[in-house]
Structure formats: structure tokens, C-alpha cells
Amino acid sequence: MSFTQLAKDRPRLLIVGGGYVGFTVAQELQKRIKDSGGVVTVVDPNPYMTYLPFLPEVAAGNIEGRHAVVPHRQHLRDCELVGGRVIGVDHANRTATVQGVDEGETFELAYDEIVISGGSVTRAFPIEGLAENGIGLKSIEEAVGLRDWVLERIEFASLTSDEDERRRALTFVVVGGGYAGTEGLAEIEDMARTAVERNDRLQPSDLRFVLIEAMGRIMPEVSEERAEKVVAHLRSRGIEVLLNTSLDSAVDKHLKLINMQDKSPAGEIDTDTLVWTAGVQANPLVKNTDFPLDQRGRVRAGADLRITGDDGPLEGAWAAGDVAAVPDLTGGGVGGFCVPNAQHAVRQARVLAKNVLAARAGKPLEDYYHENLGAVAGLGLYKGVASIKNLPGIKGNGVEFSGFPAWMMHRLYHGYAIPTVERKARVFSEYVLNAVFGRDTAPIRHAREPRLNFQEATGTAPATSKASL
Numbered sequence: 001m002s003f004t005q006l007a008k009d010r011p012r013l014l015i016v017g018g019g020y021v022g023f024t025v026a027q028e029l030q031k032r033i034k035d036s037g038g039v040v041t042v043v044d045p046n047p048y049m050t051y052l053p054f055l056p057e058v059a060a061g062n063i064e065g066r067h068a069v070v071p072h073r074q075h076l077r078d079c080e081l082v083g084g085r086v087i088g089v090d091h092a093n094r095t096a097t098v099q100g101v102d103e104g105e106t107f108e109l110a111y112d113e114i115v116i117s118g119g120s121v122t123r124a125f126p127i128e129g130l131a132e133n134g135i136g137l138k139s140i141e142e143a144v145g146l147r148d149w150v151l152e153r154i155e156f157a158s159l160t161s162d163e164d165e166r167r168r169a170l171t172f173v174v175v176g177g178g179y180a181g182t183e184g185l186a187e188i189e190d191m192a193r194t195a196v197e198r199n200d201r202l203q204p205s206d207l208r209f210v211l212i213e214a215m216g217r218i219m220p221e222v223s224e225e226r227a228e229k230v231v232a233h234l235r236s237r238g239i240e241v242l243l244n245t246s247l248d249s250a251v252d253k254h255l256k257l258i259n260m261q262d263k264s265p266a267g268e269i270d271t272d273t274l275v276w277t278a279g280v281q282a283n284p285l286v287k288n289t290d291f292p293l294d295q296r297g298r299v300r301a302g303a304d305l306r307i308t309g310d311d312g313p314l315e316g317a318w319a320a321g322d323v324a325a326v327p328d329l330t331g332g333g334v335g336g337f338c339v340p341n342a343q344h345a346v347r348q349a350r351v352l353a354k355n356v357l358a359a360r361a362g363k364p365l366e367d368y369y370h371e372n373l374g375a376v377a378g379l380g381l382y383k384g385v386a387s388i389k390n391l392p393g394i395k396g397n398g399v400e401f402s403g404f405p406a407w408m409m410h411r412l413y414h415g416y417a418i419p420t421v422e423r424k425a426r427v428f429s430e431y432v433l434n435a436v437f438g439r440d441t442a443p444i445r446h447a448r449e450p451r452l453n454f455q456e457a458t459g460t461a462p463a464t465s466k467a468s469l
């Protein structure tokens with residue numbers, strides 16, 4: 001089936017995924033391609049680009065969920081926008097298969113050129129009980145839900161007389177000590193402490209936070225020495241950091257841990273909140289395409305961001321970001337490829353957009369080359385860590401610092417980096433409002449069951465409606 005309202009007879013550049021890469025490429029090309037008689041079509045199940053580095057702050061209520069996303073309809077006005085999921089690509093016949101959102105119709109979309117920018121998805125392992133009881137931190141819905149959940153658990157705990165229930169409600173566990181997990185737990189701890197300080201039936205010492213990391217260190221983005229300081233900082237806040245430890249089972253939210261070095265049992269924890277941030281993998285949608293993939297399931301790309309197989313680059317096919325294996329010409333990266341981060345995604349997108357135009361004009365293509373600029377992370381209000389490299393005047397191993405200056409840098413950098421002036425303004429004004437009025441610790445009750453009030457009014461509410469994450 002083909003969809004009648006979508007553009008026909010206009011050369012189409014199809015962008016699969018409107019996240020960091022897709023949004024940036026669309027922004028750069030939409031007007032030029034429209035003016036030259038073509039169309040840029042963005043297919044994404046979400047009507048927005050999610051600014052993922054803000055998720056920990058959304059989970060901690062420092063940033064409103066809606067402000068951490070950039071709406072496509074508002075900011076990609078010269079594009080054709082399709083709310084759907086690409087479920088397959090037949091590049092030999094220049095056709096993508098799209099399914100509309102909410103189990104909508106499935107249809108074929110013809111294109112002339114394609115950009116594969118579907119990003120990555122959470123990588124979970126077959127750990128018993130994990131799928132049923134865990135939650136990721138990879139989408140705005142998860143971050144918003146997590147914030148409400150943590151605050152609801154605190155309210156619940158403050159009234160229950162059952163000691164076991166109370167302990168479970170006030171225990172928060174994150175598995176994965178990368179940036180997302182470390183920032184996520186540190187931010188949530190900060191919010192939870194504020195919430196408890198405002199509740200005179202609880203003490204901060206009632207709270208328990210645990211970070212579980214399978215490797216011997218956390219945060220591979222900063223030096224080992226700095227990572228050790230972050231661990232010491234987290235521990236000084238009462239956060240348990242368990243290194244060389246992994247999750248063995250999570251049945252009924254009873255966590256069994258194992259020591260990764262000798263595979264011996266490493267303790268048991270009962271918790272209502274299990275957050276899984278232990279890694280990402282390329283979006284599996286690419287397995288349903290005729291594009292060349294590497295061993296890790298990523299689309300193989302050349303340094304010029306054309307999809308490239310054993311016989312050389314494919315005509316009219318481009319890829320970048322987390323879904324693609326792009327050579328890291330600096331000699332860094334893992335296995336010679338760019339690591340999956342926003343720093344690369346947004347810069348690759350700009351080179352990709354330039355190369356699309358260059359290829360059309362028969363001009364030489366540019367290779368993607370980017371020296372890692374380091375990283376900044378927030379660890380709760382006024383706390384952070386930064387590692388800055390390869391900027392003018394900063395060479396070699398760069399400079400690293402922590403505390404308030406790092407937190408400030410984190411805020412300024414991300415507040416500036418979120419696309420569009422309108423979103424920057426929303427984020428910065430929120431920072432100012434929070435500084436004046438303090439953190440907002442009210443959960444939105446029943447956001448996950450919006451019909452509950454109506455069901456209660458009409459006498460159709462379920463007999464018990466125990467909250468679940």
C-alpha cells in the first residue's frame with residue numbers, strides 16, 4: 001500500500017529517526033532541498049527529538065520533561081513529517097516500509113536517498129526478573145515516570161507501618177555505572193533527599209541508594225583517577241557503589257548480586273526501584289534492511305558517512321550516530337570506531353548534510369574527523385565532574401575538575417547545546433526558577449493510569465490499584 005497524502009513526484013531524502021542525527025540533518029537540509037523541488041521526509045515514532053543528556057535532570061525534577069524534547073512540527077517546518085516506525089528498508093528498490101504509530105497502517109515509502117539515524121536501544125541481558133521489574137533511562141517517558149515513582153514511593157513509605165515495605169520503597173538501585181547510570185542515581189538521590197527533608201515522618205538516613213557496576217571502575221569517559229574521586233564523592237553522600245558486581249536475578253524485585261571476579265554471591269537487595277542503564281546497542285531495525293552490518297549490528301559507514309559494504313559505498317545511502325559504525329580517524333574510539341555519544345552524533349550529522357549536497361553537486365566529500373572534547377556530568381544540584389580536552393589552549397590529557405565549577409559548566413554546556421533558541425530559553429528560565437523557588441518535589445499522581453479518577457467517579461475503578469513502575 002502507498003500513502004496518498006505523502007509527497008509523490010518529488011525527489012525524497014528519507015531520514016529514518018529524528019533524534020540527534022536526524023534532527024540536525026533535517027534542520028541543515030530542509031530548506032535547500034525544498035527550494036530545489038525535493039522533499040526531506042522524517043520518519044520517527046516520536047514527534048520530537050529527545051535531548052537525552054537531560055534525562056537524569058528530568059528524572060530529578062530539575063527540568064520539565066516537555067522542555068527536554070524538541071518538537072519536530074515546530075522546528076522542522078519545511079520537512080514532511082511521518083509519525084511512524086520504519087520496519088524495513090529495501091535499498092535495492094529504494095523503498096522503506098513504515099508502520100504508523102499506535103499500530104497504525106503499514107505502507108511503503110519510495111525514496112531517492114536515505115539517512116539511517118535510528119540511534120540505539122537499551123541493551124539488556126537475559127537476567128531472570130529483569131524485564132518484568134526493571135526500567136531503563138533512555139526515553140523521556142522513563143525519566144518522567146521515574147521522577148513521579150521515586151516521589152510516590154517516598155510518600156508511600158512515610159505512611160506504611162510495614163518495615164519491609166518501607167525499606168523496599170526507600171531503596172533505589174541503578175545497574176550500570178556509565179554516565180547515564182551515575183548521573184541518574186546521583187540526581188535522583190539529590191531529589192529524594194530534598195523530598196525527605198520536606199516530609200517530617202522520614203529521615204534522610206531511611207533512604208538507601210545502590211550503584212552496581214560490573215567493571216572495576218565507573219564512568220569510562222573520565223580518567224581512572226577522576227572516576228575514583230567520583231566514587232569517593234558518591235560514597236561520602238551515603239551512596240553504595242558496588243564495583244566488579246553484577247545482577248544475577250531480579251525475581252519479584254528481590255535482587256541477587258554476583259561478584260564478577262570470582263562469580264561468588266555478592267549480596268541480596270529488596271527494592272521497588274530497579275533502573276537498568278548497563279549499555280546500549282544499535283537499533284535492531286537495521287537487521288531488516290539490505291545494508292551491510294558489522295558484528296555488533298551497526299550499519300557499516302565510511303568516514304564520509306556513506307553506507308559502505310565490501311564493494312564500496314552504496315549510492316544514495318548515509319548513516320551516522322549510535323546506529324552506525326563510523327571510523328574514528330583520530331585513532332581513538334573503541335575498535336577504531338566512534339563511540340556512541342552526542343558529541344559525535346551532532347558533528348557527524350553536520351558533515352553528513354554537507355556531503356549530501358556535495359555528492360549532488362559532484363564535489364568531493366569530506367571525511368568525518370573529530371577530537372574528543374571530554375565530558376561534563378551533573379551529580380545533583382551544585383555537584384558535578386568535568387573532563388575537558390582538545391580545546392584551544394587545552395592539549396594533552398586535558399583538564400579535569402569537579403564540584404560547583406563542573407556543575408556550572410555542565411548546565412551552561414547543555415543549556416546551550418539543546419537545539420533551537422526556544423528550547424534553550426525554556427531550559428534556562430527553568431534553571432532560574434529552580435534557583436529562586438527550589439526544586440519541585442510534587443509527583444503527578446496516577447500519570448500512568450489517567451483514567452483512574454474517572455473510574456472512581458463512575459464506580460468502575462479496580463478494587464485495588466497498587467502502584468507499579
Ligand SMILES: Cc1cc2nc3c(=O)[nH]c(=O)nc-3n(C[C@H](O)[C@H](O)[C@H](O)COP(=O)(O)OP(=O)(O)OC[C@H]3O[C@@H](n4cnc5c(N)ncnc54)[C@H](O)[C@@H]3O)c2cc1C
Nearest residue numbers: 017019020021052053086118119180321322341342343345
Ligand atoms: C541518559 C543518557 C544521557 C546521555 N548523556 C550524554 C552526554 O552527556 N554526552 C554525550 O555526548 N552523549 C550522551 N548520551 C548519548 C547520546 O544521547 C547519544 O549518543 C545520541 O543521542 C545519539 O544520537 P542518534 O541520533 O544516533 O540517536 P537518537 O538521538 O537516540 O535518535 C534516534 C531516533 O530514532 C528514532 N527511532 C527509533 N526507532 C525508529 C524506527 N524504527 N523508525 C524511525 N525512527 C526510529 C528514535 O525515536 C529517535 O528519535 C546520553 C544518552 C543517554 C541515554
